[in-house]
Amino acid sequence: MNVYHAEAPGVRRRPFVRVAYLPGGESGWSPSSLPDRCPLLIDATSVACSVHVDHVRKRKTGTCLSLVVMRCRRHGCAFTLYPCGFAPYARVPIAPVDPRGTPVIARVEGDRIEEPLAAWRGTPFEAALDAARGTAWPRSEGRTKGATRWWRTQGRWIGLAALLVGLVALASDPVAVAAQLNVPALTMRDASQAYAAARGYRARGAVIVHVLSLLKPSRRTAERLFASGAHAGRWGAPLSWDPIAHRLRPCAFRASGVPP
Numbered sequence: 001m002n003v004y005h006a007e008a009p010g011v012r013r014r015p016f017v018r019v020a021y022l023p024g025g026e027s028g029w030s031p032s033s034l035p036d037r038c039p040l041l042i043d044a045t046s047v048a049c050s051v052h053v054d055h056v057r058k059r060k061t062g063t064c065l066s067l068v069v070m071r072c073r074r075h076g077c078a079f080t081l082y083p084c085g086f087a088p089y090a091r092v093p094i095a096p097v098d099p100r101g102t103p104v105i106a107r108v109e110g111d112r113i114e115e116p117l118a119a120w121r122g123t124p125f126e127a128a129l130d131a132a133r134g135t136a137w138p139r140s141e142g143r144t145k146g147a148t149r150w151w152r153t154q155g156r157w158i159g160l161a162a163l164l165v166g167l168v169a170l171a172s173d174p175v176a177v178a179a180q181l182n183v184p185a186l187t188m189r190d191a192s193q194a195y196a197a198a199r200g201y202r203a204r205g206a207v208i209v210h211v212l213s214l215l216k217p218s219r220r221t222a223e224r225l226f227a228s229g230a231h232a233g234r235w236g237a238p239l240s241w242d243p244i245a246h247r248l249r250p251c252a253f254r255a256s257g258v259p260p
Contacts, residue, residue, distance in 0.1 A: 015039040015237040021083040021099035033243035038072035050074040095222035119217040127157030131205025167195040227251045
């Protein structure tokens with residue numbers, strides 16, 4: 001199972017819109033509010049949009065949510081409304097938040113949390129969590145029946161996780177990503193060097209988990225990871241629909257880590 005499909009040149013850099021999905025509708029979830037403007041109208045003083053629901057994309061994999069696709073007649077564009085936590089082409093959220101944007105908290109049994117970073121399972125970081133423990137995902141279906149995660153997927157997820165936390169070259173300056181994620185710059189620089197020197201999936205997973213332990217599962221952390229992914233060129237600028245102000249708001253964090 002892939003986290004992201006192959007992308008056409010330029011597609012991943014287009015701005016994308018996120019809204020809170022609430023329980024309800026045919027798929028069990030539906031947008032809490034529909035935007036009245038398109039991503040091409042960020043400035044409220046521009047020519048007004050003419051937005052309507054074009055169709056609903058039913059998905060059998062990944063989120064299994066029916067995603068609403070909007071169309072703007074005035075600007076001639078269509079755009080998908082993604083649930084909180086999801087980026088374009090994603091089949092799992094990039095951070096532990098539900099479609100409403102509510103943080104997912106690890107289960108507590110008695111006085112013990114089942115796993116310190118358990119909340120990050122179900123995201124691309126799950127691959128690094130297993131790798132750090134020396135758990136390799138099955139290499140072929142014939143050897144492990146009923147498996148839903150595969151070795152090649154684990155490698156891709158580890159690569160994506162490293163990108164999002166600024167450990168690979170594509171993520172540009174690790175110091176800038178450190179500011180973006182609110183992680184000490186020296187820690188990020190050391191982790192980046194350790195990741196570059198790591199040999200094998202287990203060592204790479206351990207470095208990612210170390211950085212991940214510095215991040216708290218929250219909507220704010222999800223925003224920081226969205227901004228980090230956009231900074232690295234993995235996707236376009238993330239926009240959030242604000243139904244009260246009736247505007248599409250850009251991500252709360254820039255590549256420098258300073259709020260706009």
